[in-house]
Amino acid sequence: MKKTERLVYYYDLSISANSRTFPAPKPISVRKAFELMQLVPIDKRTKSIAKESELLYISDWKISNGIISILINKSDKGISDPVFTIPEEKKRRTAEKTGKEGQDFSVHLVIRLPNDDLQPALVIVEHCNGLGVFTILKLLNQILSDATQLSPGDFEQTHPDGAVDSSGKPKKYNVVFKCIFDGHISDDLKHDLDHGKFQSIELITEKDRFTSFDDDGYIVEKCKTLVLTLDDSDTQVSNLYDRILRLIKKQNKDYSKAKIKFKTETGLDRTVNMDTAEGLALAYVKKEKLDGFNVNLESSYEKFNNTILAKMEALLSQET
Structure with a gap:
């Protein structure tokens, strides 16, 4: 983290819904999710990780x-x-921590709520090693989970079959809501996919990892790979990445990893690795550099740095 500039990354934020007793619960809007999070007092919006060392x-x-x-x-x-x-x-000197102290880092996060509650929200996240979006998700999802105790009715839904319980009231089931970040594809990767030649998608599962593959058990399975390609490899497909992403998301329960292989317009072979649940690796996510600060920036803040915040909000306003 440099003291004169910051990197920020672009994501879409949506809310998933899951239930142990009903296969298709209704998700809530990003707006509603954050209204529920606000019920949790700000000093209680915390989560311990790494065996409580963080x-x-x-x-x-x-x-x-x-x-x-x-x-x-x-x-x-x-x-x-x-x-x-x-x-x-x-x-040479060492800045030693005392007994209960932890070295502190912080990131700013700005979210633009959509006009249509059914759509995802645009998010811009300040980058910090060790405090990336998937660490941030752990905290947001913990806060959303904690809100269950404060407004349990918002985490219940009426069963659509019209069933009633023993007292004659509509039968309800519990729902777990979680935040999901989807990285915006970087301009360079989008250009390479749109103007290059698509080769294949490899969907990879490790569900049967370590399963014996011979009679003696010396050879075990590592993974299974399903290779997909276009029916006509010479066809130029518009919005190729969006199509690939929809396919990969649809298969994320059965396949944990994916590889997208293609040739750039200059003939270079490229492979893009993805986690089907977490999406694009950071290297392929759209980013911008913030600079032009009049003062040195700190690695941690206890209140908003209004200059960083203003620059991030300006980037939000540029996105359609």
């Missing part, structure tokens, strides 16, 4: 004109103490 917590939160801004921090007790040096003078 604490994720919300430091600042506001909603204004359809924009949700959040400052997320991580206090890390397990990280090594930072060392500072002046090699020319052979000087």
Whole structure:
């Protein structure tokens, strides 16, 4: 994390719905999910991870004109103490943490709520190693889960078959809601896919990993791969990535990983690796650099840095 610039990444945010007793519960909007999260007092919006050596917590939160801004921090007790040096003078010092202290990091997150509640929200996330979107998801989903205790009725849905319970009331089932981030494809990758030549998609499952493959058990299965390609490989498909993403998401319960293989318009072979549940690897997600700051930036804030926030909100306004 440089003191004069920041990287930010682009995602879509949606809310999934799951139930142990009903196969197709109705999801809620991003707006509703964050209304439920706000029921949890801000000092309780926390989650311990890494065997409780790291604490994720919300430091600042506001909603204004359809924009949700959040400052997320991580206090890390397990990280090594930072060392500072002046090699020319052979000087070296360690900034040691005391017993309960953790080294702190923070990221700003801005969310533009959609006009249509059925659509995902646009999210721009400040980058910080060790505090990426999937760590952020752990915290947001914990807060959403904690809201269950404060408004249980919002986490129940009436069974659509019209069944009633023993007291004659409509039968209901419990629903678990979770946030999902989908990375926006980078401009470079989109160009390469749209102007290159698609070769194949490999869907990979490790469901039967370590299953014996010979009579003696010396050879075991590592994974299974399903290879897909176009019916006509010479056909130029518009919005190829969107089509691929829909296919991969549809198969994510059966296949945990995917590889997209294609040739660029200059003839280079490329392979894009994906986790079917988590989406694009960070290297392929759309990003922007924020610079032009008049002061050095800190690695952690306890309240919003309004300059960082303003630059991120400006990027939101540029997106259609």
